[in-house]
Amino acid sequence: MAASRAHWWFVGPALILMGLILLLPILIAAALSFTSYSLGNPGAEFVGLDNYEKIFTRSTYEKMFGATFRYVFVVVPLSVGLGLGAALLINSTKRFGDFYKTIYFLPVMAALIAMAIVWEFALHPTIGIVNATLEHGCGSFLETWGLYAHGCDRGFPLWLTDRDYAIWTVAFIGVWQGFGFNMVLYLAGLTSVPRELYHAAEMDGARTAWDRFRLVTWPMLGPTTVFVVTISFIRSFQVFDTVEAFYPQGGGPSKSVYVMMFAIYEKAIQQNLMGIGAAITVVFLGFVMFLTVIQRWLVERRVHYS
């Protein structure tokens, strides 16, 4: 039987597009990461693994990984946990559910760069509403809390410009901005949990809300959770807008907020060091790929029910 070539016509367009707009740029970036190429230069010098060596040895990049992982491992658990909590609470209220949904979803809809400017004012050490409010609490029972009393004595932290606080403040804004999205995903997941399972759990003797959560809600949300966690990881690896808005010059107080995406931007665009920028990009891509593989594995292994 003569082999038909029709299949190429079916998969061809998709293959070509995928190659052109996804695979080719990745390959070019990978190739550039072994050179010292700069935009505008006619040629580039092959430098081997020099760029990667820099990434894994120099203290700047150590700070970059530190900031990135601090941000990711604060934002992911908190935004997933708060998203789930808010979804469960909203799901259990009969009234005002839509009202709360809107409130929690507003930060997701707002442009993050604009919100960053608002936060910059709110967190301003002298005219910001946050520290002003905290100062109002001085002299009240709150002062019994040691940390608070310390703040009243010596002044409250300079949230965005103190290197001990900066990354956590940025992470807090990341959580504030991101958990509404997770909440919406969890709300969608909750609607697909069959009511009868809760009835069965009740008949089986699940008396407390925790029992019902352990027995029905949490396992049935498994597929949603895998998706939400992966999305949150990728989104928090990608954090850029807040950092760029708060610290346009170089990644925060003593580079404590020097996250990966900002490092790529600074090296490749601001300093026109395409080679090292490409190398960071490849490392970044590696992280995202790793997460995606874990997600696929989880989806197929643990949470595939039917």
Place this chain on the structure above:
Amino acid sequence: MTAISLSAIEKNFGATRVLDGIDLDVSDGEFLTLVGPSGCGKSTLLRILAGLEAPSSGRVSIGGREVTEVRPADRNLAMVFQSYALYPHLTVAQNMMTPLKLRDLTFAQRLPFLGPLAAREAHGSILEQVRDTARILKIDHLLDRKPGQLSGGQRQRAALGRAMVRKPAAFLMDEPLSNLDAALRIHMRSELAELHRSLKTTFVYVTHDQAEALTMSDRMAVMMDGRILQLGAPDEIYSNPQDIRVAEFIGAPKINLLPGSLDKAGHARCGDMELARVAEDGIVGCVTIGLRPEHLAVCDKGAPGSLTGRVVHKENLGADIYLHVSVLEGAHRLVVRVSPVEGSAISLGQTCHFRRLHGQAMVFGKDGKRLGLAQPSTEVAEVA
């Protein structure tokens, strides 16, 4: 002894009244079926009994204890759901362990990893109980599978197992067979009835299938429009329905209903056919005469009181043949059961004659209630 007692149960969903003053007593060890068309409130009644739904008014008591305000988990009932409601992430064994774990173990003993280590004995005895139950239901080879890997019949058994593994006061079943294919459904009918006999526990079974109700139950309650129309043993309900709706709902093929009238002497008649027995209440006027397909027989032309009609359809079920006969100038259709021998001689379009078997016809008044008939005491000569 009364196991379950429902009194004056009413349920409204908004302005819609779903249950309208239900009184029902189920005795200990009884297999009681609630049967009715969809929307009659039978599932709601079962859910009220389970506690998953609160009645608008009325009281529920189980084993002599008032439980109207008691939550489902504390009523000591087990339920099999129409969708089986197995936990999809747990194996069959874990599904069956769940009710035992939730009731018999403390919170600490239920902790993952630590619990089984700390309370090895308790976990072992639970596993033993699960194995025993699985053996009875012949699903012991499926204990490690997840519900998604089971067929419909196996899932149904697993759901039964989860209900059985604990010794509940009563089993509640909400159309448990309706998701199975026809052959398996008939097989499970007898298996459930046998299970009931061996467990000797109270079963309350909800179905819309009158065949399930007739074949399995000790007593059945026919429900319609939120009321129990008739409560009794299956043969009593079948042969002596007190309401025209019960007569129509129970029995397949459906009972034949012919318009008739009652004369002054109390004889019901329809065309040439006149019933020998007389109505007792002295009512005159329009009535409906009900004749089941097996209460009609083919006869020769001109036999007294016979009906004549044209055969319009023939259903061959192997053991029986049902003839659909158009009578009274095509205004009505009767279904007549004949034996294969008689039926094979009759062809479509043929005119045939048949008579009723005496003493079997039922007469229903205008309100749908059954009218009592008695042998006429005066006309001894005309023996019915």
